[in-house]
Amino acid sequence: HPFTLQNNTLQCLCVIPVASLTELGECPPSALFSLLSPLILTITSACYFHFRTRPDVLTNTPWNAPIIWEGVFDPYVSDQFHIRLNSSVALTVFAVGRFTFLVSAERHFMLGLRVTYYVFTDNPEKVPELELGPQRNMKVIEVAKYTRWQDISMMRMRTISVTIESEIRHSFQYVFCFDVDQEFKGRFGSEALGDSVALLHAHYYNLPKHRFTYDRNPKSKAFMYTGDFYYHAAIFGGRWKNVKNLTDECLENIMEDKLNQVEALWHDESHLNKYFWLHKPTKLLSPEYCWDETLPAKDILIIRMLWAEKYYETLRDKNNA
Structure with missing residues (x-):
């Protein structure tokens, strides 16, 4: 088996017959890297996780996806x-007047x-000039x-999908989509x-499922009676193809709801939770990647991003008025 546990750290070993690479006509190490980089990424990603260092929180899902905590x-x-x-990353954000996000x-x-x-x-004229670092x-x-x-x-959803198709897919491996009313406070690396990649909602990550605010209206395409976790739409990401699939499917479902005069x-x-x-x-x-500082933070060793809850709730209240 390629994986072993040593000193509470997941270690891995991948054995590839060198002879199988000779037909490529190049140095075996470079051939191995170019051919198997997706596999290497998966294995190496597993190798730098130390799951047992945080016995106080859930660090794996039932389908063995890691949950990232400090x-x-x-x-x-x-x-x-x-x-x-x-690795290269495109960050998408819809700016509505607050630009603390970009500076942080x-x-x-x-x-x-x-x-x-x-x-x-x-x-566009209100977007400030930022002093950007190298490769930014x-x-x-x-x-x-x-x-x-x-x-x-x-x-x-439509704008993200169109931009991925027209630009991002040609230059970037990953896409992360953010709400603008947040502020980075620590490493988000x-x-x-x-x-x-999905984000556990700070308000629901430690609550029982019956407390999750899924859309339980059977007429909506977002209908869910139950689920795995409750995800926060303030952040989602992944490889560009997967993010495009997400935005396309959510857009299709939102449009179908609109035709049926239903709003999730x-x-x-x-819709993101359903996806x-x-x-x-x-x-x-973990919620440390988008924390609400009004909550008790017993599980949070570092706050990587703060969520502007009051502004978000104001928008929700206006919509429901």
Whole structure:
């Protein structure tokens, strides 16, 4: 078996017959890397997780996807691995007037990797000039302004999908999608990269399932009676193809609901939860990646991002008024 547990750390060994690579006409190590980089990524990612260091929290899902908490990963090993792979990340965000997000992202998001911020806004001239670090770029894209949540959700999913297809897929391996009303407070690094990445909602991660606010209206495409976890739509990501699949499916379901004059309980978040129930994420981010500081923080050793709960709830209240 390629995996063993030593000193509470998952170790792995992959044996490849060198003779099988001779037909490639190149050095076996480079052939191995070029051919098997997806496999190497999966194995190496597993190797820098130390699951038993956090017995106080859930660190694996029932389908064996890791849940990323402070203390369960080696940041140096993770960063060096992704730097050697030349991993690249596109960050999408819909700006609505608060740009603390972008300034704090420059201090904490995927440092050492190639990153481009895709800022979608109806007011491009208000996007501030930022002093960006090496390998960091920003692209501002104008989008129409909407006021209804269903229209906003449709626009977001459609815009992300179209931008992945037209630009991101040609230049980046990973995409992370964020709500703008958040602020990075600590490392948000390469340990978060994965094929399909979901975020555990800070308000629900330690509650029983019957407390989860799924959409339980059978008329909605977001309908769920039960599920695995409750995910926060403030952050989701993964390899570009998986993020495009997510946005396409959520958009299709939102549009079908609109045709049937149905609106999901929590809009795109309800549809995102349905998607991740049907298509299990391969990595989960713990609530430290989007924390609400009004909550008791007994499980939180570090706050990586703060969520502007009051602003978010104001928008929800206006929509329900």
